Amino acid sequence: MSKFVEVAKIEELKSGTMKKVFAEGHEILLARVGDKYYATDNQCPHMKGDLSQGKLEGTIVTCPVHGSQFYVSDGQVVRWLKGGLMSKLGSALKMSRPLRAYNVKVEGGKVLVEF
Numbered sequence: 001m002s003k004f005v006e007v008a009k010i011e012e013l014k015s016g017t018m019k020k021v022f023a024e025g026h027e028i029l030l031a032r033v034g035d036k037y038y039a040t041d042n043q044c045p046h047m048k049g050d051l052s053q054g055k056l057e058g059t060i061v062t063c064p065v066h067g068s069q070f071y072v073s074d075g076q077v078v079r080w081l082k083g084g085l086m087s088k089l090g091s092a093l094k095m096s097r098p099l100r101a102y103n104v105k106v107e108g109g110k111v112l113v114e115f
């Protein structure tokens with residue numbers, strides 16, 4: 001049975017920022033865009049890059065290691081690697097993998113993630 005677990009207070013994140021949090025044995029990327037909060041796995045599915053050290057533009061996070069991009073809203077891949085030959089090869093071989101995305105809700109000034 002799933003449950004919602006507090007991972008942060010709403011004032012810990014400004015719009016357009018993200019941070020790494022730990023909860024229920026998971027390393028989570030928590031991002032805020034406007035008044036919406038999103039949670040995905042923090043480790044890049046390519047080679048475990050720390051996405052919290054990457055760049056957040058709108059709802060797209062870019063991995064700091066090789067430049068893969070994902071939607072923080074649903075974890076889907078925007079771009080696998082930085083482009084070029086490796087990216088095309090990755091797409092052709094269906095190597096790209098999405099991030100796991102979690103349900104998030106805000107209650108009483110707290111950000112809660114569903115596990």
Ligand code: FES
Binds near residue numbers: 045047
């Ligand atoms: S580790 Fe993220 S793109 Fe390689």
